[in-house]
Amino acid sequence: MKKVSFVTIVGIVLIFSMSVLIYAKEAQIEGENLNVRTGPGTEYDVIAQVNPPENYPILEESGDWVKIQVTGEEGWIHKDYFSILESETSIETEEPEQVDDGETEKAKISESKEINQSGNLTGKRIVIDPGHGGRDVGAIGASEGYESLYTLRTANVMKEILEDQGAEVFLTRTRDQYIPLTSRVTFANLHRADVFLSLHYNSTPEYPTVKGIDTYYYSDRDQPLAEYVHEGIISQTDTSDRGIEQRDLQVLRTNHRPSLLLELGFISNQTEEMHVQSIVYLEAISRGIVAGLQAYFK
Ligand SMILES: [Zn+2]
Missing domain, CATH: 3.40.630.40 (Zn-dependent exopeptidases)
Structure with missing residues (x-):
């Protein structure tokens, strides 16, 4: 029974820490095979490609570029190839209670x-x-x-x-x-x-x-x-x-x-x-x- 109460506490901490991860803005991709780069410019390496109608959380903006969270990594895409969604993404915290973090x-x-x-x-x-x-x-x-x-x-x-x-x-x-x-x-x-x-x-x-x-x-x-x-x-x-x-x-x-x-x-x-x-x-x-x-x- 001790374990249950510990897990509950962990669960509360988890919900709290996940709330930090809620992103207000998302990029809705419009360009086909849009390159995701390691930095805000075409001189940077391509690390991924994204496609419509995918959405990715926007982490940071710099000039004509924004940094997005994509498949376990972060990378930059150009503003001409997506539109911005003001999302109220609530992170799913419906993790089963018996699962610890x-x-x-x-x-x-x-x-x-x-x-x-x-x-x-x-x-x-x-x-x-x-x-x-x-x-x-x-x-x-x-x-x-x-x-x-x-x-x-x-x-x-x-x-x-x-x-x-x-x-x-x-x-x-x-x-x-x-x-x-x-x-x-x-x-x-x-x-x-x-x-x-x-x-x-x-x-x-x-x-x-x-x-x-x-x-x-x-x-x-x-x-x-x-x-x-x-x-x-x-x-x-x-x-x-x-x-x-x-x-x-x-x-x-x-x-x-x-x-x-x-x-x-x-x-x-x-x-x-x-x-x-x-x-x-x-x-x-x-x-x-x-x-x-x-x-x-x-
Ligand atoms: Zn499956």
Whole structure:
């Protein structure tokens, strides 16, 4: 019971800190393949491209340029190619109460530093794509938790564990934000990802006992990657092995980088959703991915 009250306090702190993140203005993109640059001018490098009808929070203005928050990064776009929306974006704070926040997770991760795999991932560029976000909440769990929040929490845990192994990790989103599939793929391509992992959780409310992990790949080239990563995850978790499968999914088909889509459990299954809410499960999945990637890169 102690834990519940602590989590409640953390929850209050979280709501308070998230209110700081509310952006008053958003850029509604009007130009096709609009370049996002590292600085306010065309002499700066392009780090992403955005497309209509996407909206991005405006962080800062400088002359004819504004800085926007896009897919886990910040960059500049020219004022000729968007219109400004005065939005009253209220950040969704409907995070399920039993889910504790990132700070708690961080504390727990640093306690469990015994993760020590053979080999390492030094210099490997891994793009992690937490599925869904913002108005697209994804699947809704048995306890009404959102897939979009579970994938984000998973990505944060995974990032730390991969970084411990020397990998360079980039997240397509770092907050509860809507990001179109095309932008996620562009992000992977521009970051020259050695591996792109799109994280999801599954749901079949009509069959609430179904559980387990699925791994999808599209290109034949990525079948070995799928096998290694899937095997790694299965070796670290107790859930059902639903196997790997080739599937035509947009984030995989349009991706030039080695890429997988992982369905990391069924949140329509009450027990599995409880696991997904626990840091222990997220660490186990992450260790499995580390093991799989190490085998793949060997
Ligand atoms: Zn999903």
